[in-house]
Amino acid sequence: MHATARLPLVRTTHLFRGAFPAQRLLFSSRYAPMSILVTGQIRIQVRYVQDPLWVRSTFDSEVNNNLSLARDSWGTSEAVFYTMQVMSAVCLVDTMPYLRQTLPSLREQSTLAITQGISRVRNLRLGPVTADLVFALLAMGTSSHWITPGNLDYSWLQSARELLSMWNVGISAADPLLHAYFCQALAYWEMLLALIGRGSNPSIVEKRRQKYQEELRQAMLPEDVTIGTEPHPHLSISSSFFELQTTMNASKLLVWHIERNQKTVSLDIASKILCDIAVARELEKELLNMDFNALVLLEELQGFYVDTRDDNTPLYLTFDDLAVNASGRQKALADGCNDAEDKASREISLIDLTLQLVATLERIPAESGSKFIHPRLYVSAAAGLKFQRYPDSQCPKTPEEANNDLSDIFTSQLEWDSSDLTSALFEMRTFHTPLTIIETLAKSRGDAAAVRYLLPDSSTEYKTVTYAEYCNNVENAVKAWLAVLSQAGIAKGAVVGIWMRGWSYQDLLHYLSLQRAGFIPQLFSLRMTNSVVVYELLGRSNAAALIYDASCESLVKDCPLPTFQSEGILERVAPHDVELDKVTTALNGDQVSVIFHTSGSTSGMPKLVPATVRWMDCLIRKNKPYTHTGPQPVYCLMGSHAHLGNTINLAEVLANAGCLIPPKSIPYPTSELQSMITHGGLTALNIFPALLSVFIREARTDKMLLQQLRSLRHIFHAGQVLEESDQTWAHQQGIKLVNTYGSTEIGLSMRASATSQYLTPFPESGCEFNPLGGNSSSPDQLLELVIPADADDCPHPSLRDKTDGKFHTGDLFQRVADDQYLYRGRVDDRIKMQMSLVCDAGSLEAEAMQVCQADLISAASVIGYGRPSPAIIVESKNDEIFKSGDDSLTKFKEEILHRISPFHERKYLHERIDNPRLVFVVPQGTLPRTAKGNIMRKAVESMFSEELEKTFGAISSV
Numbered sequence: 001m002h003a004t005a006r007l008p009l010v011r012t013t014h015l016f017r018g019a020f021p022a023q024r025l026l027f028s029s030r031y032a033p034m035s036i037l038v039t040g041q042i043r044i045q046v047r048y049v050q051d052p053l054w055v056r057s058t059f060d061s062e063v064n065n066n067l068s069l070a071r072d073s074w075g076t077s078e079a080v081f082y083t084m085q086v087m088s089a090v091c092l093v094d095t096m097p098y099l100r101q102t103l104p105s106l107r108e109q110s111t112l113a114i115t116q117g118i119s120r121v122r123n124l125r126l127g128p129v130t131a132d133l134v135f136a137l138l139a140m141g142t143s144s145h146w147i148t149p150g151n152l153d154y155s156w157l158q159s160a161r162e163l164l165s166m167w168n169v170g171i172s173a174a175d176p177l178l179h180a181y182f183c184q185a186l187a188y189w190e191m192l193l194a195l196i197g198r199g200s201n202p203s204i205v206e207k208r209r210q211k212y213q214e215e216l217r218q219a220m221l222p223e224d225v226t227i228g229t230e231p232h233p234h235l236s237i238s239s240s241f242f243e244l245q246t247t248m249n250a251s252k253l254l255v256w257h258i259e260r261n262q263k264t265v266s267l268d269i270a271s272k273i274l275c276d277i278a279v280a281r282e283l284e285k286e287l288l289n290m291d292f293n294a295l296v297l298l299e300e301l302q303g304f305y306v307d308t309r310d311d312n313t314p315l316y317l318t319f320d321d322l323a324v325n326a327s328g329r330q331k332a333l334a335d336g337c338n339d340a341e342d343k344a345s346r347e348i349s350l351i352d353l354t355l356q357l358v359a360t361l362e363r364i365p366a367e368s369g370s371k372f373i374h375p376r377l378y379v380s381a382a383a384g385l386k387f388q389r390y391p392d393s394q395c396p397k398t399p400e401e402a403n404n405d406l407s408d409i410f411t412s413q414l415e416w417d418s419s420d421l422t423s424a425l426f427e428m429r430t431f432h433t434p435l436t437i438i439e440t441l442a443k444s445r446g447d448a449a450a451v452r453y454l455l456p457d458s459s460t461e462y463k464t465v466t467y468a469e470y471c472n473n474v475e476n477a478v479k480a481w482l483a484v485l486s487q488a489g490i491a492k493g494a495v496v497g498i499w500m501r502g503w504s505y506q507d508l509l510h511y512l513s514l515q516r517a518g519f520i521p522q523l524f525s526l527r528m529t530n531s532v533v534v535y536e537l538l539g540r541s542n543a544a545a546l547i548y549d550a551s552c553e554s555l556v557k558d559c560p561l562p563t564f565q566s567e568g569i570l571e572r573v574a575p576h577d578v579e580l581d582k583v584t585t586a587l588n589g590d591q592v593s594v595i596f597h598t599s600g601s602t603s604g605m606p607k608l609v610p611a612t613v614r615w616m617d618c619l620i621r622k623n624k625p626y627t628h629t630g631p632q633p634v635y636c637l638m639g640s641h642a643h644l645g646n647t648i649n650l651a652e653v654l655a656n657a658g659c660l661i662p663p664k665s666i667p668y669p670t671s672e673l674q675s676m677i678t679h680g681g682l683t684a685l686n687i688f689p690a691l692l693s694v695f696i697r698e699a700r701t702d703k704m705l706l707q708q709l710r711s712l713r714h715i716f717h718a719g720q721v722l723e724e725s726d727q728t729w730a731h732q733q734g735i736k737l738v739n740t741y742g743s744t745e746i747g748l749s750m751r752a753s754a755t756s757q758y759l760t761p762f763p764e765s766g767c768e769f770n771p772l773g774g775n776s777s778s779p780d781q782l783l784e785l786v787i788p789a790d791a792d793d794c795p796h797p798s799l800r801d802k803t804d805g806k807f808h809t810g811d812l813f814q815r816v817a818d819d820q821y822l823y824r825g826r827v828d829d830r831i832k833m834q835m836s837l838v839c840d841a842g843s844l845e846a847e848a849m850q851v852c853q854a855d856l857i858s859a860a861s862v863i864g865y866g867r868p869s870p871a872i873i874v875e876s877k878n879d880e881i882f883k884s885g886d887d888s889l890t891k892f893k894e895e896i897l898h899r900i901s902p903f904h905e906r907k908y909l910h911e912r913i914d915n916p917r918l919v920f921v922v923p924q925g926t927l928p929r930t931a932k933g934n935i936m937r938k939a940v941e942s943m944f945s946e947e948l949e950k951t952f953g954a955i956s957s958v
Helices: 065-073 078-092 097-122 130-143 153-165 174-196 202-222 243-259 268-291 339-361 375-381 398-404 406-410 421-427 434-444 466-486 507-516 531-540 550-555 612-621 643-656 670-678 689-701 703-711 724-732 841-852 879-884 886-904 937-943 946-958
Strands: 034-037 043-045 451-452 464-468 495-500 520-525 545-548 563-565 594-599 610-612 635-638 660-661 684-687 712-717 739-743 747-753 757-763 768-771 782-787 805-816 822-825 830-834 838-840 857-863 872-875 919-922
Touching: 043 724, 065 078, 065 130, 078 097, 078 130, 097 130, 130 174, 130 782, 153 174, 174 464, 202 268, 202 739, 375 520, 434 466, 434 507, 434 612, 434 643, 451 466, 451 507, 464 466, 466 507, 495 531, 495 703, 507 520, 507 594, 520 531, 545 550, 545 643, 594 612, 594 643, 610 612, 612 643, 612 747, 635 684, 643 660, 643 684, 643 739, 643 747, 670 689, 684 689, 689 703, 689 712, 689 724, 724 739, 739 757, 739 805, 757 805, 830 841, 838 841, 841 857, 841 872, 841 886, 857 937, 872 886, 879 886, 886 919
Parallel strands: 451 660, 495 520, 495 545, 520 594, 545 563, 635 660, 684 712, 712 739, 872 919
Antiparallel strands: 034 043, 451 464, 594 610, 739 747, 747 757, 757 822, 768 782, 782 805, 805 822, 830 838, 857 872
16 A cells, blocks of 8 residues: 555554554664574675665654664564564565575564564563564564465464553553554554454454344244334343334334235344344444544654655545446345346446556556555455455345445454454543644654744744754753753642743743643733732642743742743753653643633632643644645734633644744734735634724725735634624625634634534534523523533533533523534623633622722623723712713712722733723613613623723723
């Protein structure tokens, strides 16, 4: 199979690459003597060469485990040594034909060494299972067909299963990933052997079928084949089988009709079909519950580019043109089958298929680096090709029937008494973080652009950082921080606060390097200006230190924790004596990797939002369906690293192997957006709706800006609802707007499309939509989004509801179609501000009433959706204030402001009311209310829309 062919199977690429264990062998003076004695009759000469001898397989990669195991253990492991000699001789046999005569003896030596190793482990218990022994066994087994074409001896698979099973018991902390890696290789072979009825999977499926056959037999024994018969009331039927009772009765009815019409199909045939349906449904449920994204290879994270060392063939050569041109002749089930006609039709179909296949293979250039192919993979690529092995020999099927009958693949010709390795494979979860992906991309796409930012004194010149430089910069920052923090006695695993602006490349390096160093960063934005609140939040997380931006110097002088300024750290020479832990995906999914905070605070204090490894891995996987082909995508940040939005952007960039542009400031002017598009190569814009509206309004009169917005592949907006007029106009102009939904607690959860405003949950999102009272069947029914505890994106347990263990978002939606929703606001009283930051309007109203109700006001409503800060509308307790003149009214506003200021000082900037012009006074009864007397915030917002526009315009111009 060609290295870059993608097959029409479910995520098969994750299995293939681990299946050929000798990807590339390296012989040099550092590892090998001048000559290696293989037998008494032959020496394979290995010269001191400047360029190593490369032996490439189809699935070659710099970071493949097979390569490292072969290179590191062939000099110390007898089994690996002899196996490598066999595989090397096979690869050289075309240019050195005389080696063919020695292959049997070489294989005998390799087999003996492997057998002795297995015997020591299995019988003598002289040591644990080691990776080199498993590697040698799989390498020898998978290459057996090179030596003996057509070899059907797969006994080595049983030994491999046994070794993997023994290895899994008491496995060391360093081996889980290698164990999972070899399980993937074995699963690959199970997949291939299943096509010819061999391996353990067909026998497992056959056992499932027998279970259903027995239950069906018991259910039908006491009854005649009549219409509407129910199962025997005293029989114990499994719950999964009970779901098929309706189908059973329908089958009985079908057979009854067939027998009445004297057709040739027996009840036995119908029963077999029914049991196959039952097994298929059972397998379907298991497949749907499986997390295929967890089955990622160490060298291929989330479908990323892997260097195949074959520049002559396009990546992911497809076989879309392979079609089984079966006869269009349709035959009814009751008509029986014509064996001769069926055989002729099948032969024609296979000839057509073969010719198409050859034509496709001829498109692969002769100079292609691909050397080894496995013919059964081409069989898999030829979608629809089936083996004619249905158990009932009385009724062979046409190609159409074979292609549509899943029961074919359930027939087993060989019974193996073995455990279900599939379940063990999926028990071993691996988790990916931004760090694991950065490291992988640094190895596979080191020269690709990772980050691009404007130079300080330029508006058009950008500095580009490659993935190799990106990874190196992170590691240098890690060493610098480890030296600083360890010297201060800060242990790995501790929480370290970082108070930063959060949109520069340097801030991103601080954030990532703290994680890479083994610390848990707790992120604070400069928008949080109250140091007392920062200290209290650090206390709640039991933080050990605080890293701060230079602009916070005056704010941290009374910090109870050790403090370290971030400036200058990245310029330090990285210490050479600092050793870094290996980046790994073998992580504890419940481990906290970073701590965010809610942008809207309740009771004057933000909440801690710990993000776990499992949660972060899920966030990365959510972005994979949006991987782009063609030129590298280039994205921009939407906010500060201290807020989750940027981490969502980062996950999307890495999941697409893209490039990230951090703006100079947030919000940024139109000129900088145009520079990012024209000079930075921006292709996808991430932005808050309030800022997007500014650009859309300018584009109505600026043709150049309009054209630039049109050129973007997507404009992702999130956090608020975009103004309907702006959205409509943008769509009319061909601007590709894509609405997304998420929150600090659950991350990115739903996304619309460029052609629809309706939100659709990601497959990885654990979304439940619960009716919010009222008539649940009404089309206008409001649904609250709830995340169940077993979902990977369910936030940390500290944020979940104590009664049901789920996370209640408080966000309301309306279902408009299957899996399509419209956002309809929130359950509580929080409103979203300009940067999609949340303001708890209810708490501001409660505070104002508490300190002012006695003598100043009778009602209050806080508004400001999409504004930089909120405003408060109050009804005066005494309307005489309106007759006292402007000076008295101004003093009235200032008094209100004075009373509420102690509460507001503890708030974020976007939650504060600190300007008298943002206090509006109206007579009693002015504010719109419901029949129960509750003030309607949205109606108030609409009522004061023009005044707010004028007021914020006047404030911004000062």
